[in-house]
Every structure is written in structure tokens, then in C-alpha cells.
Amino acid sequence: MSRGGIGATLRGTGLEVPEKVVTNADFEKFIDTTDEWITTRTGIKERRMCEEGQNTADLAAGAGTRALEEAGIDPLDLDVIVLSTATPDHLLPSTSCEAQALMGAHNAVAFDVSAACAGWLYGVKIADGFLRSDGFETILVIGAEKMSAIIDYTDRTTCVLFGDGAGAALFGRSGENGSSILSTHMQTDGRLAELLWRPAGGAARPSTEETRAERMEYVRQEGREVFKNAVLQMDTSSRIALHRAGLTIDDIDLVVPHQANIRIIEGVAKRLGVEMDRVYVNIDRYGNTSSASIPIGLDEVRKRELVGEGATILMTAFGGGLAWGSMVFRL
Numbered sequence: 001m002s003r004g005g006i007g008a009t010l011r012g013t014g015l016e017v018p019e020k021v022v023t024n025a026d027f028e029k030f031i032d033t034t035d036e037w038i039t040t041r042t043g044i045k046e047r048r049m050c051e052e053g054q055n056t057a058d059l060a061a062g063a064g065t066r067a068l069e070e071a072g073i074d075p076l077d078l079d080v081i082v083l084s085t086a087t088p089d090h091l092l093p094s095t096s097c098e099a100q101a102l103m104g105a106h107n108a109v110a111f112d113v114s115a116a117c118a119g120w121l122y123g124v125k126i127a128d129g130f131l132r133s134d135g136f137e138t139i140l141v142i143g144a145e146k147m148s149a150i151i152d153y154t155d156r157t158t159c160v161l162f163g164d165g166a167g168a169a170l171f172g173r174s175g176e177n178g179s180s181i182l183s184t185h186m187q188t189d190g191r192l193a194e195l196l197w198r199p200a201g202g203a204a205r206p207s208t209e210e211t212r213a214e215r216m217e218y219v220r221q222e223g224r225e226v227f228k229n230a231v232l233q234m235d236t237s238s239r240i241a242l243h244r245a246g247l248t249i250d251d252i253d254l255v256v257p258h259q260a261n262i263r264i265i266e267g268v269a270k271r272l273g274v275e276m277d278r279v280y281v282n283i284d285r286y287g288n289t290s291s292a293s294i295p296i297g298l299d300e301v302r303k304r305e306l307v308g309e310g311a312t313i314l315m316t317a318f319g320g321g322l323a324w325g326s327m328v329f330r331l
């Protein structure tokens with residue numbers, strides 16, 4: 001829990017998604033699926049996909065620049081960039097450094113965090129810690145993903161789920177009002193790693209002709225197991241975060257959950273005892289954008305003025321690792 005003092009307060013948000021829209025009907029043309037199956041089983045109608053040459057760092061820089069603009073911060077005055085991604089453009093350097101160069105934030109320190117769909121929330125927690133130490137004043141936390149680069153478009157059980165995009169939030173020191181982070185909960189379970197992973201392409205199993213023939217560089221998942229764990233852990237984690245904040249679900253103005261599957265979101269909402277009119281949903285338009293999904297949602301919630309300044313929101317995420325977490329946040 002981080003309350004009081006000089007922690008993070010939100011000063012601006014931004015999002016960037018590719019212009020190219022891929023609808024469920026587009027998938028019907030090249031895999032054995034239907035709009036009806038995708039819609040009823042996932043809630044997804046369309047997602048965005050990068051054009052050739054458009055990369056994770058481009059999306060990150062676009063979202064980050066918008067957040068800086070809203071906050072009125074010159075890129076040269078930015079202190080830290082924390083970038084969450086499961087789809088780095090290169091394994092070296094970090095994508096945050098590439099985004100830093102694109103944004104012209106040449107005085108910042110930049111690094112990536114890797115916690116799959118939960119990564120952006122972990123990044124915000126890191127930002128809060130940085131703001132409490134060493135004189136850092138402005139920190140940009142970005143979630144950016146080019147999921148289309150790691151998805152097997154011959155596997156109907158995964159390819160329809162994901163989309164590309166980025167969201168970002170600019171945090172400053174909170175001054176006398178204390179941190180806007182009222183509480184957090186985070187947990188991982190590496191024993192379940194192979195429920196959602198990419199078997200090859202890393203240092204343990206570098207890409208070879210054989211791994212490529214077996215399509216081992218792409219995301220593989222046990223969909224039903226991931227689904228069950230997601231509902232259970234997002235609910236449990238949300239409850240722990242609420243308890244730590246001394247609040248109940250009735251005190252929350254809006255839940256902004258990770259968008260993986262509408263049935264997961266509805267399952268979590270039901271367990272938490274919150275009606276869907278207090279849960280933000282945009283999965284129909286973007287699919288699962290992994291760690292970009294919560295900051296994209298947060299930007300839309302703010303720009304559409306669905307809740308006002310001072311509102312209390314609950315953000316909760318779950319993904320590969322397995323890694324999950326929740327945060328109660330005052331806007």
C-alpha cells in the first residue's frame with residue numbers, strides 16, 4: 001500500500017492505435033471461424049493491426065506524446081519512461097529506449113518491464129516508488145503492444161483474440177494530497193507459465209528451422225485454464241486491493257479491467273457484485289491489447305468524461321506469467 005507523501009498523481013493520458021481495422025468477417029476469409037462464434041465467445045467485433053513497418057515503439061511514442069501534451073510537459077523535461085510490453089521490437093535495446101528517441105525525450109531514463117497483460121499496472125507501481133525517491137518529478141508509464149507480430153494466424157483459438165495498440169499515462173508528484181494510488185495488490189505464479197507462453201525465440205530455445213516449422217515462436221495458451229485463472233485471480237486481487245484501501249466495491253465509481261474476453265470481465269464483475277454499467281468495456285473495438293488495454297481504457301474513460309476528477313476507479317489485470325494485479329486509484 002502506498003498512501004500519503006509524495007507519490008504518483010495523474011497528469012495526462014494518451015492512446016495510439018493503428019488505423020487498420022480487422023473485423024471478424026475478415027477472419028472468416030482465411031480461417032475456420034465465424035463472426036457469431038467470436039462475438040458470443042469473446043465479445044470482440046474488431047481489432048487494430050499495425051501496417052508493415054509500424055512497430056511497438058511507434059505506438060508507444062504516439063501514446064506517450066499525447067499524454068505529455070495533455071500534461072503540458074516538454075519531452076525534454078521528462079525524467080523517466082517505464083514501458084510495459086510483451087512484444088518488444090528488439091530484444092536489445094529495450095523498446096522504451098526506441099520510444100524515447102522517437103519522442104525526443106533525450107533527458108529521460110528509459111527501461112522496459114515485462115509482466116504481460118499486468119505489466120502496465122506494475123509499471124505504475126514502479127513510477128510511484130521512483131516519485132518518492134531521488135528527485136524524479138515526471139514519469140511516463142506506457143503499455144504498448146504489437147500482438148500481431150507474435151500471433152499465429154493459422155491458429156483460430158488464439159488469433160482472433162488479440163489486437164495492436166498503446167496507452168500511456170503521465171504521472172507527477174502528488175504534493176500535499178498524497179498518492180493517487182490508494183492501494184495495490186500484485187502476484188505472480190511461475191508454476192503456471194506454460195499455460196500462456198511462446199516456447200521458442202528466446203535464449204532458452206533460439207529460433208531454428210525446426211522451431212519455426214512447428215510455429216513455436218508464436219503465443220500458445222490453454223484457453224480454458226487461462227480463463228478460469230483470470231476470473232478467479234482478478235476477483236481475489238480486486239478484493240484484496242479494495243480491503244487495503246479500506247473501501248468496498250460500492251465505493252468504486254468505475255472498474256477499468258484488462259480486456260481479454262467479455263465473459264471474463266462479466267465473470268469478475270458478477271463475483272465482485274458490480275453491475276456492468278460500472279465496468280468499462282472496449283474489447284468489442286480493440287480485442288486484447290495485453291498491457292496496453294488498461295491505459296487505453298483509462299484514456300477513453302477520461303476523454304469521454306465517464307467519471308470526473310476525484311473519482312475512485314479500480315483497475316485489475318491478468319495475463320502470462322502467470323501475473324496479475326489490481327490498483328485502487330483516485331483520479
Ligand code: ACO
Nearest residue numbers: 033034037117156157160223224226227230260261318319
Ligand atoms: N472460431 C470457431 N471455433 C473456435 C474458435 C474460433 N475462433 N476458437 C476455438 N474454437 C472452437 C474450438 O476448437 C472448440 O471446438 P471443439 O469443441 O470442436 O474442439 C470449441 O470452439 C470450444 O473451444 P473452447 O476452447 O472450449 O472455447 P471457449 O469457450 O473456452 O473459448 C477462448 C475459447 C475464447 C480462447 C476462451 O477460453 C478464452 O478467452 N480464454 C482466455 C484466453 C485469453 O484471454 N488469453 C489471453 C491472454 S491472458 C489474458 O489476457 C487474460
